[in-house]
Amino acid sequence: MPPAVSRFRRTSKAEDYSQSRKSNKGEKMLSVVVKKGMDTTFMLEEVGEPIPGPHEAIVSVEAVSLNLGEVRLGIMQMTADTRPGWDFAGTVERSAADGSGPEVGTRVVGFTEGGGWAQRIAIGTRALAELPPAVTVQQAATLPVAGLTALRALAKGGLLLGQKVLINGASGGVGHLACQIASASGAKIVAAIRQDKHCSQAFADGAHEVIVDPSLAAAHQFGPFDLILESVGGVALANALTMLSRQGVCVSYGNSSRDVASVDVSKLYLTGSPRLEAMFLVSEMQHEAPSIGLSRLVRAVEIGQIKPRIEVEAPWEEVDSIAKQLFNRQIAGKAVLNIS
Structure with a gap:
């Protein structure tokens, strides 16, 4: 008699992907959604499970961090039922069908343009970086937007060794x-803050001088600067442009004041050849995979070069309260939410 033929065979990732799309239909999970016309802006609600594309992994999210920009968007601009969330960290629950990225069970940190505040997320593997054992998911969750913005903005100044940075x-x-x-990186740093109580922390973070002046005018005495990082806009940006060295760079990556900057351009061009560069993180990440910068950042945390400052850590059921504290500038540093 011929040998029995097994009815079982190993499925490919592509077949697993196809099966997952079928099995996920109708299934639910929890996610933060934006609500309008209510006392609560950010609310936990059941939504459909994510359905990954071939290049996407499913990550079981364990911690997220909040950014002022996304909180402001949620409160002021996002439509009802939008799902916010840029920063997340967790564990790969299903690897990508195309074979790219980390395997199942790998702890990761990632960046997404929305929907990250959820129990699970389908995310392209180019946006994920593996976590070494010494880095917690809470530390990692603080890194995507804040860390990548800092890294990319500083990179525009070139070699920072011995340079003056504001x-x-x-x-x-x-x-x-x-x-x-x-x-x-060996830079000489002047840190500008809004409140006296944060002076000691700025010095601990590596600042050589600290000024408490929202307008930045007090920084003139320490200039000119080879690199300035500016995200307030208005008079702060106008003053920053008068403090650049001959070939200095001012990187503008935000306008939290929502004010228009009135600039005396003669103070700019008479300096030599300084320049103003605008930076939008989403555009930057289209040219360089987030995984590259995230890998550098988690390595820096692992070896102690940088220490993310988590000011608030809470369960994600408190998302609305924490988000509004951040919006009202009652939180400095990072706020992290743990997902149950």
């Missing part, structure tokens, strides 16, 4: 990491 908003999520990265 960092506005040095006590914030981006600023405190930018100070630490610039310090590790």
Whole structure:
């Protein structure tokens, strides 16, 4: 008699992907969604499970961090039922069908343009970086937007060794990491903050001088600067442009004041050849995979070069309260939510 033929065979990732699309239909999970016309803006609600594309992994999210920009968008601009969330960290639950990226069970950190505040997320593998054992998911969750912004903005200044760097908003999520990265790169740092109580922290992050002046005018005495990181806009940006060295660079990556900057261009061009560069993180990440910068950042955390400052850690059921504290500038540094 012929030998029995097994009815079982190993399925390919492509077949697993096809099966997952079928099995996920109708299944639910929890996610943060935006609500309008209510006392609560950010609310947990059941949504459909993510259905990954061939190049996407499914990540079981364990921690997320909040950024002022996305909170402001949620409160002021996002439509009802939009799912916010840029920063997340967790464990790969299903690897990508095309074979790219980390395997199942790998702890990862990732960046997404929305929907990250959820129990699970389908995310392209180019946006994921593996976590070494020494880095917690809470630390990692602080890194995507703040860390990548700091890293890319500082890179526009070139070699920072011995250079003068002015960092506005040095006590914030981006600023405190930018100070630490610039310090590790050998820069001489002037940190600008809004409140006296954050002075000691700015010095601990590597600042050589600290000013408490939202307008940045007090920084003139320490200039000119080879690199300025600016995200407030208005009069702060106008003053920053008058403090650049002959070939200095001012990187503008935000306008939290929502004010227009009135610039005396003669003070710019008479300096030599300084320049103003605008930076939008999403555009930057189209040219360089987020995984590249995230890998550098988690390595820096692992070896102690940078220490993310988590000011608030709470369960994600408190998302609305924490988000509004951040919006009202009651939180400096990073706020992290743990997902149950």
